[in-house]
Amino acid sequence: MKFTSQGEVVISARLTELNANLLQLDIDVTDTGIGIPPEKADSLFEAFNQADASTTRQFGGTGLGLSIAKNLCLLMGGTISVKSIPGEGSNFSSSMLLKTSDQAELVKPTIDISQLEILIVDDNTTNLEVLRGQLDLWGAKAIEASSGSEALELCQQRYNDESKRPFDIALLDMQMPEMDGAELGRKLSHDERFQSMKLVMMTSMTYQGGAQEMADIGFDAYFPKPATTSDLFDALSILADDGQALQQAQPLITSESIKTYSTKDSRQIKWPEGTRLLILEDNYINQMVALSTLKNIGLHADVAGNGLEAISSLIQTTANTPHTLILMDCQMPEMDGYEATRAIRDGKAGQFYTDIPIIAMTANAMQGDKEKCLAAGMNAYLSKPIYNDAPISTLISYVCNNKPEYEDAPMPQDDTSTKPNATASTSEQDTPTHWNPDGLRERIYNNDDLFSALLNSFLSDSPKHSEDILKACNELDLKALKAISHLLKGVCGQLCADKLQSLCAAIEQVSLRPIEQVDKHELEG
The missing domain is CATH 1.20.58 (Methane Monooxygenase Hydroxylase; Chain G, domain 1)
Known part of the structure; x- marks a missing residue:
């Protein structure tokens, strides 16, 4: 970014399937910055080498970044190169070879976004292309406008056409010539014809306005650009649902407030019949919290205090009521989670359980823990404390084979669709609270x-x-x-x-x- 004071930096990626197990990933980074003289381009990828090596240069750096990038690309069977025009910008192209993975996470939508019609307004064609591409991927219908006046005209046309309904949601850019996003939002929110349309403001990170200012104008959500895929999806879900989560958003939906919401569907998951979990946890308090979490998502679980108890429990289960999955604490007395997993994989709990999914639970959250768990034979890894909906996607993957079914049912009466701000994690606070x-x-x-x-x-x-x-x-x-x-x-x-x-x-x-x-x-x- 530092070489591009005006314009934009665009990162684009392409994935090409070379054969059943091999993919080629191509990544381009294109900017509208200062550019690089042709005589300097060839040496850019050498260590400690920069285009401007003078003592009065404007931009800092060691000259190692591109050298490291080149070595990484070469190690992965790829290449890296640059094309540049001084004063106009540069394009760095890289490629690498990757193997296909069986651990890809699936997006599990909470609403059917394919039913939404969304207006996106931005004078930058790249931003329009990125947003439209993401919305297309989710199945939503996206209509583009490159200015505030064009957006108003599109809304007017839809209002006059009896065969069409108003847009469900409008995503507005802040910085636009003639009519910026704030003015456009004010016109739309104050026009009775467009009251049903939810408004989302998207601004550059340098914009100094606040959430309250956007809420006062009439916006329902407010995000800096580029918004993360998960934030955008969650915001669309909350806006389309138009329920309690939106009503209680104060003053409106932001990337920070989304983190305080429960990710549960308004429907309960219908787990396969006979699903039965085994929790290995030596502490009574942790056992109670885990059992409560699982009960609230409709799962039954048994508890063992260490690896020896777990193996004994597995041996005693009948073929009619087998365990489906194990949640394994790693630090336990007598036999810890690593030993227990190796014993189960070796058939010490019976051949029936040698391939049972085992999900690690550890409070260490230290570098290398995940690798240690997988090396012991565990299938997945969750950091403790595990609470509310954190393990749901992992459990769905292993219990439902990535194909969860849902049944329409009210949530438990003691549930809440929002989380109070007081539940922010310690990492988000200046100092830890004594008790929350x-x-x-x-x-x-x-x-x-x-x-x-x-x-x-x-x-x-x-x-x-x-x-x-x-x-x-x-x-x-x-x-x-x-x-x-x-x-x-x-x-x-x-x-x-x-x-x-x-x-x-x-x-x-x-x-x-x-x-x-x-x-x-x-x-x-």
Whole structure:
């Protein structure tokens, strides 16, 4: 971006199937920037080489980016090249060979977007092409306008044509000549003929206006460009549904507010008959939250406290009531998740279960965890705490073979279609909160009985946990310290006790050091 002060940077990709197992991915990056002199182009891909190497150059950088890009392309059996005209811009073209994957995620729409007719308004032809292409992919009918006046004319024509209904949704660009998106939105929202049309403002990231300003004009949603595919899809779903989620959006739908919504369908998933899960989890609180989550999406589950219990449970199940899938905690006493998975794959629980889907659950969320889980024989990986709808898409993939059926049914009375802002994750806050009771209530579907049971269990266990930590610190027993701090970190995460979770994570990090690097005074602190 730094070489393109005006105009645009466009990234385009193409996928070509070379044979049943091999694909070629071509990626072009085209800009309208300063361009590159022909005599400099050939050396651009050499390490520490830039087109402008003078001491007074305007743009910084090490000259390594293109060299790294070239090596990556070559390692993947491809190439990279550049074409450029000084003062007009550059086009970098790259290609690479890829194998087909059996792990591609499928989009699971919550509404039938193919029934929508959407007006997209933008004076930039690239933006129109990108939006139209995405909407076409989802099956929606997209009608384009390159200016505010053209958009008003199209709306007027549809109003006068009795065979057509108004557009369902309009996506408006902010920065347009003559009539910008704000003025167009004001005209549309104040015209009684177009009151049913939902308005979405899309602005460049440098625009300084706020969500409240857009809501006051009459917009229903507000996104910076480029909006992510998931945000756009979710926004269209909420707008088309025109239900509680839209009514409670304050002041309107944004990329931030979408993260606070439940992703559940307004219909319950109809799981295959006889679906029965097994949860391996050694902590009572985590067991209760997992069972509550699964119950609210219509799934029955049994619980085992460690790998040995799980293998015994699997052996005892009859052919009439077999387990369908295993949710496997990785850190457990006696036999952890990795050992248990290897034992199941080796037939220790019976030949019937050697291929059962096993989904890892781990609170570590550290680099290498996913690879370790897959190497042990697990099929998929979920980071804890797992709550609300986080595991649904994964469960659908393995229980329904990517073909979920749905039945029309009301959601449970204690469910809510929106999540309060208080449930924002720790990473989205400046500092961890001591405790977020609203977040916990939302996590367990506002089940008051479960809320009380979780807190009572935690409070009754806390004195023993505190004693165990102090004893491990005093004796420099790092193995015991790791076990108790890891367990508490997961429990605090489930209970939305962010501050305590952060402290437990810090203790766990100390326990992972070589003992000669551990200062007893640090542990006492």
